[in-house]
Amino acid sequence: MIISTNWLADYVQLQAPTDLLVERLLMSGLNHESTRLVGSDTAIEIEVTSNRPDCLGHIGVAREAAVLFARPLHFPDPQPLQQGGDVASSVAVEILAADLCPFYSARVIRGVRVGPSPAWLIERLQTVGIVSINNIVDITNYVMLECGQPLHVFDLGTIRGGGLIVRRAVAGESFTAINHKTYVLSDQICVIADAQRPLALAGVMGGADSEITANTVDIVIESAQFAPLAVRAAARGLILASASSYRFERGPDPAAVDWASRRVAAMVLASAGGTLDRGVCTAGTLASHPATIELRFGRVAEVLGIDVAAPRQQEILLSLGFVEQWSSPEASQWQAPTWRRDVSREIDLVEEIARIEGYDKVPEDTPIAARPVELSRHEKTIRRASEVLVSAGFCEAMTRSVVNEAMETTQSPWNHAGSTDQARATKSFAETGPLSVSPALVRGADRLRRTLLPSLLEARAGNMSVGAPHGDLFEIARAYLPGSTPHTPIEEPLLLSLVTEGDFSVAKGLAEAVLAGLGLPSEADRCRGANRITFRRLFLDLFAPGQAAEIVLHAVDCEPERIGVVGIIASGIAGRFGLASAVGAMELRLDRLEFAVGVERSLHRPSEFPAIQRDINLVVDATVPWGNIAEAIRSGAGDLLEECRLLQIWQDAERLGKDKKSVVVSLRLRSTVGTLSSDEANRMVDAIVVACGRQVHATLRSA
Amino acid sequence: MASSDETNADGNSQACLAGLPAFVAEIDRLCADAKAVIAAARNEVDLEKARIEFLGARSGRLKGITRLLSGLSASERPVGGKHFNDAKETITAVFNEAKDRMAVAAAQEGGSSAGAAIDITLPGKQLRLGHLHPITQTIRRVQEIMSRLGFESVDGPEVEDQWHNFEALAIGPEHPARDPLDNFYLTVAQGVEPLLLRSQTSTVQIRVMENREAPLRIVSLGRVYRPDTADATHYPMFHQVEGLLIEKGSTMAHLKSVLRFFAASFLGGDVRVRFRPSFFPFTEPSVEVDMEWGGRWIEMGGAGMVDPAVLKAVGYDPHEVSGFAFGLGVERIAARRYGVADIRDFYRNDVRFLEQF
DSSP, rough: OEEEEHHTTTOOOOSSSSHHHHHHHHHHOOEEEEEETTTTTTEEEOOTTTTTGGSSSSSHHHHHHHHTTTOOOOOOOOOOOOOSSSSSTOEEEEEOOTTTOEEEEEEEESOOOOOOOHHHHHHHHTTTTTTOOOOOHHHHHHHHHHHHOOEEEEGGGGOTEEEEEEOOOOOOEEEEEHHHEEEETTTSSSSEEEEESEEETTTEEEEEGGOOOOOOOOOEEEEOOOOHHHHHHHHHHHHHHOOOHHHHHHOOOOOOHHHHHHHHHHHHHHHHHEEOEEESSEOOOOOOOOOOOEEEHHHHHHHHHHHHOHHHHHHHHTTTTTTEEEEEEEEEEEEEOOTTTOOOOOHHHHHHHHHHGGGGSOOOOOOOOOEEEOOOHHHHHHHHHHHHHHHTOOEOOOOOOOEEEGSSSOOOOOOOOOESSSSSSSSSSOOOOOEEEESOOOEEEEEOOSHHHHHHHHHHHHHHHHTTTTTOOEEEEOHHHHHHHHEEEEOOOOOEEOOOOOOOOHHHHHHHHHHTTTTTTOOOOOOOOOOOOEEEEEOTTTTTEEEEEEEEEETTTOEEEEEEEEEEEOHHHHHHHHHHHHOOEOOOOEGGTTHHHHOOOOOOOOOSSOEEEEEEEEEETOOOOOHHHHHHHHHHHHHEEEEEEEEEEEEHHHHOOOOOOEEEEEEOOOSSSSHHHHHHHHHHHHHHHHHHHHHHHEEEEEO | OOOOHHOOOOGGGGGTTHHHHHHHHHHHHHHHHHHHHHHHSSHHHHHHHHHHOOOOOOTOOOHHHHHHHSSOOTTHHHHHHHHHHHHHHHHHHHHHHHHHHHHHHHHHHHHGGGSSSSOOTSSSOOOOOOOOOOHHHHHHHHHHHHHHHTEEEEEEEOOHHHHHHTGGGOTTTTGGGGOOSSSSSSOTTTSSSOEEEEEEEEEEHHHHHHHOOOOOEEEEEEEOOOOOHHHHHHHSEEEEEEEEEETTTHHHHHHHHHHHHHHHHHHSSOOEEEEEEEEEEEEEEEEEEEEEEEEEEEEEEEEEOOOOHHHHHHTTTTTTTTEEEEEEEHHHHHHHTTOOSEEEEEEEOOOOTTTTT
């Protein structure tokens, strides 16, 4: 809303500089956007919140200013001379859609001279950014910007059948507006029609057919109430917002409906001549229900934390136009002014008192009592996991939750079982498609993602293409899956994903580090602890065949569950993002791991006795996986084995035999109750070798 | 290693001291000899000779003396052992000092042994540091400050129903904020209640209030979604942090004081805050919060007392408890804090951008 200071001075003489006016309006709820000089006038642009349609006109702003500067307010009471015939013989009005239009009024002026507006009117409109069209149209705009009530004027000569009908549009009916664009209407839209066709979109825009032209002689002045929803449906549905629809969506002052009509008539008579018909043609009932509200004076201090004396509270409300109906030392009852439909409850009155008294009076050093607080497991999990990856040199990315179709064609680890080399998958997944939203988040992106990995591949590719120092990224965000029960229509697993160089051991190592950070060491160095993590081979479209694993949690008393995947991205998919070299990737369901940070830690006192280190060199068939060898070592070792670390795997057909490999393992043995002797260590190594021989047909290769 | 003389001065060790004094004298002599020989060493060859003479593993004089140690009685042996160990440490330390002295001399002379000096201008072994996203860092900072005031961080679902995103927040069916064009509604089968990507994190506050009794202090945070065309100051996905306090007797004075504490902690120094009247459906009175930053008032977010209608909607009695809420746009404060002119940069994920935070 743009305010002309000259115009404002018609209603209230502030005798204060513009800056002070701007400041006081700002601090009482009318936010300042800009101030501009326009000729001898000043244009102040203010932001009016949606609850204050009264300030969408100069009189409303003048009312506020009069209160803030304690100055008297004057505005005209137009009483145009009615020298014509009875209005009923000129036009009839009928409302057929009372839910969309509670009240409609029409005045008629015959014999106007359409022409340019007087200079003062052109200047005022210019200050507030409105281009002058002709005297009649300018006057309707002027009065709307004066009191906030939108108006419309029809050329009476174009109305067929002698009457105006307010009705729903017939679905599919077409209408050409004064912008000379044609719209196809729906039955949600309210129109003003004559016997044959719509003449105006109620509260939004007039029609080309009935607009004021140089040849117009007789005019009909419309001033009405339209339902906010109907106006919005038309303005949004047809993408045809106007200053009029903006005001009707917020609800102008009911008392202004007739005032505005008289004001327009008086101004037309003054600047365009003509004769006003006697009376006003109306239909419907003016909807005006100012609220009656009780205010306990003590309530103000309870809400604001400051004391405002009862007489001061009354003074503020009276100055704002509230009418006191009764008062006692404790309370009072008020009727809200017609233009303040936003005020209907005691708390609303408290706010009125607060904004006029000024929030600067509210103290800013009132203490609040201390209360204990702790991070939730959810928060701790996120922080711990990101700490690990930041330490490992990763940058945190933030990518869009909604992606395009191309990024959603890859299988999600969270609703595709894939296949594993175990007898059965860890879980059966309902393989549903992605959920979608409307409108698209950005062009083409309307699918809620089910995995973060494609987004991270795109981000990595972006870094590669600009020659960034690296593209090692992680993200912690939600994915969205159709829910499995009616109570959870959508599931939102919290995922941690990362992309890095194309080396499986690097990606797996990162997964293990994050899990260990959360208190879930993986099988390699696990000695105790109830919850186990294992890796199983996984085949899923996203990953290169044979180069991926599912990460399985074996929690106490629970079925094994897939809580992550790790692998090398299939080259076809990496290529689609423009990634030429191999990419390692990992995705974990952090929401399923939150329990781990909640497990109480209790000290396992490190043994104070010395360790004995022994390296062994086992030769096994090349096909035997390390996991089986490690399992055999552990089964043979008993609880003196503190760590079993893989040093090297190598193959050499000549020295080892075809299809054989040498596996060099470093063992660290230690007892918690005494110093291990060399003999004890030897016996243990022997037992390990025997177990490996039995379980994976390993032979010991002498060093 | 034996710990102290006192522990060994028990009754039965007194009688057997005859062998010990001789042993100690021998040790002391050896120590003195070693110091003299090492001090006399002129170069690394001399020094190495000295090392072999005294510290040599096979036939060093110190090794030789261990035989005398085994000749002591059981009660003398701990004391003797301690003397022996002390001597060994002393000689080793003297030797190492001498060696260092020679290395320094050699390096300074730039002579033949100068190879020992490292080119300290060579780069260190690079340890690449990772970086949290600046948005995350900003959120963590807000969380950290608010936690000092007893506010607990909470999160909730991003796909929400009408009740939590609108109705419970006093945003009625006719409110323009519910327009399909202003929200990301899920396209789901008919007959199912419409769902949408949440347009504010107040939804989480509703969920917490529904499930917990007052008093309550929480900060809800996370991604929110509104269909704005992406430009330098808008993005259809962004982050909010919203605080909520519900306690008997809470007032706008508490709200202002909490926000001032926040502003002073976040911006540093004695920061002032200012309330301007505003309008939000779920708070009454509602205010815009400005904070003074670099001599200017900067808009930080919205706040207000929780509307009685909202308290009722979640099953609280507005006559019993009151509370306040405030919301901050994370991108906006992060952009200002770090001088990011285009908020789309936050979502480009360029490592060269991310590494600066």
